[in-house]
Amino acid sequence: FQLESVGMRSLIKEMQPTSLADIVALVALYRPGPLGSGMVEDYIARKHRRKEVEYLHPTLEPILAETHGIILYQEQVMQIASDLAGFSLGQADLLRRAMGKKKPEVIAAQREQFMAGAAGKGIPADAAGRIFDLMAHFAGYGFNKSHSAAYALVAYQTAYLKANYPVEYMAALISSVMENTDKVALYIEECRRMGIEILPPDINESMVDFSVIGGKIRFGLAAVKNVGRGAIENIIATRKEGGNFVSLTDFCRRVDLRVVNKKVLESLIKCGAFGSLGLFRARMLAGLDEILETAQRYQQEKLSGQHSLLELLGPDKESQEDKLPQVPEFAADRLLALEKETVGLYISGHPLAPYSQFLREHTVSSKELQELGDGDRVILGGILVTGKQILTRKGEPMLFATLEDLTGTVEVVIFPRLFSENRSLLVEDTCLLIEGMVNWQETEVKVIADRISALESQRQGKGAKALYLRLPSREEAALDQVFALLRQYPGSNPVYIYFRKERALHQVPDHLAVELRGELVEALESCLGRGEVAVKEGPRSGPGRR
Structure with missing residues (x-):
């Protein structure tokens, strides 16, 4: 379960793990701290030798070689303190905890002890100071390696079973x-x-x-x-x-x-x-x-x-x-x-089966919704399974609806004006297309609707096709390769790129519009990975599918 989310699967494609150690690192990296710090991108760049791995002191190499020079695990912080400054394991654990909780007074005292110990090992003061600062920086993101390893081993075993x-x-x-x-x-x-x-x-x-x-x-x-x-x-x-x-x-x-x-x-x-x-x-x-x-x-x-x-x-x-x-x-x-x-589910068929391809190309699934951020705009497609009508403080009716797609369910909030305009559509077992905004409330995600239409009418409608690509960030090395491919197929179909790190969708300049051909899509999938390239209708008033 640790490796089955949409975001984690995307990270796996970027990292291209080749050993169990890589899977252990994946589990430790896929957390809010590392994801928001640039640490993940740095790790991948070093693994694929796009960035040189450097060590502040030769003693660090055997400790950090496995993670390409990055302090990723709490155990590495402890080992550095032990090997470079002579800390006992108990002292090293106290240091790890102090750094993790960012207690300035405790860290200051530990720094003095670390510097003294490093000097006793013949490590220059400037190098020891930089190493301590590096430890303090990464300790806040460090994860327990034994926990990562346990999850990684189960993931590897289940992946083996699923494959074989x-x-x-x-x-x-x-x-x-x-x-x-x-x-x-x-x-x-x-x-x-x-x-x-x-x-x-x-x-x-x-x-x-x-x-x-x-x-x-x-x-x-x-x-x-x-x-x-x-x-x-x-x-x-x-x-x-x-x-x-x-x-x-x-x-x-x-x-x-x-x-x-x-x-x-x-x-x-x-x-x-x-x-x-x-x-x-x-x-x-x-x-x-x-x-x-x-x-x-x-x-x-x-x-x-x-x-x-x-x-x-x-x-x-x-x-x-x-x-x-x-x-x-x-x-x-x-x-x-x-x-x-x-x-509790459909067996012999599904009311949405006739729309499955349309939904894959044009909408976000309830499963993918878990990977999006608060305020992201989305288009959902599904069948209305339940609806709970309530009155607002002004006495106006609104609806809390449950929409089911091929991967699960999601709650959709429909405020009075939109509810009033679409009452005839908001009937149980009706297939709908809903546009709106992601709304996180602690651990639960909902969608605040601002547009509702019948799924069938939208499927039959025709619109200009656009090419949608997803990349981790603007700094991704593959971006130059993507632009080179786009230039080989000039045409009139617009191209949109979604950058995960920014959680933003951008249209590329008009001179990079393309002719949508199978060879182009295959080349882009080879470059970015399957699932990162889609052809669908261009958005009418903003990004729909993220």
């Missing part, structure tokens, strides 16, 4: 977060991106957790609402003992209906767990009461010994057949709604 056993790894990962619907949806979308097929719950194949079947992932029954572990264990044991279920009637006759009750059965039907039997969900729900009544009578007779010898030999084919009302199947959107009701 992707289906098994993703099945285990989803099983570990089954109670967090947003994470389940996020990881299922990742599976689809990886080409791993997700199979719906199935009474004849599903286990408790998500499982691997024939290179695909089968939904676990524990992910279905209202289906408890006792019911699941009874279903699996019954299946193991008597073989696969052949009909709804057969299922109801064989399982323990005291545990697998009507509520459980309704959830299993709604989520599609009986789909392999080839029966319509509408017919099963319509005929469930009658089948349950017959099955309960059958089980009672069996317990009281009223079955004939012929019946004890096994059920005949006719007795296993379902006698269901002839009603039409639910519409596709109703089937998806039933899946969402019982599993």
